[in-house]
Amino acid sequence: MTVGSLLRRAWRQSVARLLLILCGAAALGLLLGAFWPLLALAAFAILAWHYWRLHRLLSQLYQRRRLRDIDGRGLWDDLEMLLHRRQNEGRARVKRLLGLVRGYRRAAALMPDAVLLVDRESGRIDWCNRQARALLGLDAHAPGAVGTAFPGNAVQGWFAAGQSDEPLIDQPSPIDPNVRLSLRLLPYSPEQWLLVVRDVTKLLRLEQLRRDFVANVSHELRTPLTVVHGYLDILDTEDYPELEPMLTEMRKQSARMSQLVEDLLTLSRLEAQEALAQREVVAMAPLLATLRREAEALSAGRHRIRVLDEARVDLLGSTRELHSAFSNLVSNAVRYTPVDGSIEVRFERSPDGGAVLSVQDSGYGIPAQHLPRLTERFYRVSTSRARETGGTGLGLSIVKHVLNLHQARLEITSEVGKGSRFACVFGPEAVAEGLPEAGGEA
Ligand code: ADP
Numbered sequence: 337m338t339v340g341s342l343l344r345r346a347w348r349q350s351v352a353r354l355l356l357i358l359c360g361a362a363a364l365g366l367l368l369g370a371f372w373p374l375l376a377l378a379a380f381a382i383l384a385w386h387y388w389r390l391h392r393l394l395s396q397l398y399q400r401r402r403l404r405d406i407d408g409r410g411l412w413d414d415l416e417m418l419l420h421r422r423q424n425e426g427r428a429r430v431k432r433l434l435g436l437v438r439g440y441r442r443a444a445a446l447m448p449d450a451v452l453l454v455d456r457e458s459g460r461i462d463w464c465n466r467q468a469r470a471l472l473g474l475d476a477h478a479p480g481a482v483g484t485a486f487p488g489n490a491v492q493g494w495f496a497a498g499q500s501d502e503p504l505i506d507q508p509s510p511i512d513p514n515v516r517l518s519l520r521l522l523p524y525s526p527e528q529w530l531l532v533v534r535d536v537t538k539l540l541r542l543e544q545l546r547r548d549f550v551a552n553v554s555h556e557l558r559t560p561l562t563v564v565h566g567y568l569d570i571l572d573t574e575d576y577p578e579l580e581p582m583l584t585e586m587r588k589q590s591a592r593m594s595q596l597v598e599d600l601l602t603l604s605r606l607e608a609q610e611a612l613a614q615r616e617v618v619a620m621a622p623l624l625a626t627l628r629r630e631a632e633a634l635s636a637g638r639h640r641i642r643v644l645d646e647a648r649v650d651l652l653g654s655t656r657e658l659h660s661a662f663s664n665l666v667s668n669a670v671r672y673t674p675v676d677g678s679i680e681v682r683f684e685r686s687p688d689g690g691a692v693l694s695v696q697d698s699g700y701g702i703p704a705q706h707l708p709r710l711t712e713r714f715y716r717v718s719t720s721r722a723r724e725t726g727g728t729g730l731g732l733s734i735v736k737h738v739l740n741l742h743q744a745r746l747e748i749t750s751e752v753g754k755g756s757r758f759a760c761v762f763g764p765e766a767v768a769e770g771l772p773e774a775g776g777e778a
Contacts, residue, residue: 346414353410357382386412393419441465450533452479453524459483459495462528471533473511482531486510491519498529506540516540551604554597561597565590592726599730602660603713606737617768618651618658620683626659627666627681634670639677646684647691650768653742661738664731665695665758671725673699673755689764694757701752710748711736735760742766 361378365371389412396403403420406413441463444451450468452461461479468474472485479485482495487510494504500521509515516537524530568587573580628643635641651658662681669679677698686692702710706717714729732746739746739760750756 342414346411350410354382449535450474452482452485452531452533454482454495454529454531456498456527456529459492461485468533471509471511471515471517471535494519495521495529495531500529505536509535547604547607550600551608554600554604557593557597558601561590561594565594592728595726596728596730599728599734602734603730603737606657606734606741609741612654612657612741615652616655618653618655620647620650621645623655623659623662624681624683627662630663631666631670631679631681634667635679638675639670639673639679641679641681643681644683646682649685649691651691651742651762652766652768654738657738657741661735661760662693662695664735665760668727668731668758669695669697669699669756671727673697677755685767686761689767690762691767692759692761694759696755696757698755701754701756702748702750703752704750707748707750711746 357378358375361374362371365374368374393403393412393416397419403416403423405420406417445465445467447465448467450471451465452468452474453463454461459482461474461481464474464476464479466476468479469476474480474485483492486492486495486507488507491504491507494502498521500523503521504519507517507519509517514537515535518534518536520532520534522530522532568583568590571579571583573583576583624643624645628641631639631641631643666679666681673679679698680696681693682696683691683693702717706715709715710717711732713733715732716727716729735758736746742762744760744762744766747759747761748756749759
């Protein structure tokens with residue numbers, strides 16, 4: 337039956353019942369000679385019955401009782417039936433949602449990571465899974481707040497900043513400092529964060545093993561290489577003219593190997609540091625002058641070289657590391673720019689009060705798809721060209737690590753056939769203020 341016909345049937349039944357009662361009362365009234373009083377009595381009884389049904393329905397709704405499923409025998413029955421269906425649908429929806437929530441919670445509880453639902457405003461932990469007890473010692477019934485779960489300032493500061501894009505790596509577990517944790521914030525709802533805590537002890541140990549291995553191997557290779565290098569230097573090609581091409585190649589390769597070992601040791605040293613032990617004033621004018629000399633020596637007159645000091649400020653950090661980073665960029669610019677190309681080193685202030693050291697060349701350029709991977713170890717755009725120019729494949733990796741230690745970043749822009757620009761961007765906190773303002777070529 338359609339909704340319209342159901343409604344019509346209910347109306348018909350109700351009106352027919354009303355007319356039947358009124359007609360019955362009128363007929364009885366005529367018979368007994370009390371027409372009007374009996375008609376009024378019947379009308380009053382009908383009104384009272386309607387009020388009684390209304391009262392019954394309202395009290396059932398107020399008391400949240402389940403309504404009866406009665407098949408329509410008038411308007412009130414139909415109304416009760418419809419409300420009963422709504423109640424059933426509502427209950428089924430709630431049941432389904434509860435099932436879903438329970439399913440999610442069961443999945444979260446089974447996860448090997450600790451999962452916490454945390455209120456963004458107060459830092460209160462609204463819920464946590466079983467693993468949170470093992471990793472963080474939290475009581476699932478009264479987990480407390482992030483502040484008490486992680487007493488250290490690092491986690492609290494990170495949580496307050498709401499850094500959902502930056503995980504916090506290598507934090508000690510509050511119950512066992514030997515267990516190292518990585519923390520990640522996920523935006524669960526506008527009011528809550530999902531805090532996922534993972535045990536990364538094994539991963540960090542492996543990483544440490546890898547670093548130690550590379551550092552030890554590089555260190556061990558240093559001595560034999562120095563010996564080979566020394567003997568090769570003693571051998572004079574004039575004494576052995578027939579060996580000249582071989583000796584020249586051996587010298588070249590042993591120099592490359594030494595450079596590789598030195599670069600690997602530099603990277604290991606940089607990786608072992610979480611932050612700079614101390615920050616000194618890095619005098620930029622002499623450093624720029626050194627970069628110019630190095631570029632000129634490497635280029636040997638094959639390029640036009642300009643070094644501009646427009647910032648006329650010094651930086652705060654490590655002179656040794658910054659020199660190594662900048663000279664890597666300068667060396668790359670010389671090596672990847674054909675003869676007669678131009679190279680410009682520019683040191684300038686940035687609008688936010690920081691400073692930028694950029695090395696721009698008019699060289700081969702780098703296709704866009706390689707840019708995101710350039711700072712990976714041993715990543716090369718063209719292996720043959722890099723080998724030809726004597727690269728180790730570690731230069732930009734070193735640059736990235738040095739800049740990370742200075743809370744600076746490397747920006748790379750490049751166009752194939754036109755050239756590249758490598759910019760080291762320092763924040764205002766890395767600038768040593770209070771030096772005379774002036775501009776010009778360094
Ligand atoms: P490499 O020792 O091989 O130069 P780097 O880490 O310094 O290693 O650089 C990685 C790669 O990036 C290089 O092999 C080269 O392909 C590319 N590259 C770096 N600097 C430049 C540049 N100025 N112009 C073009 N390509 C560059």
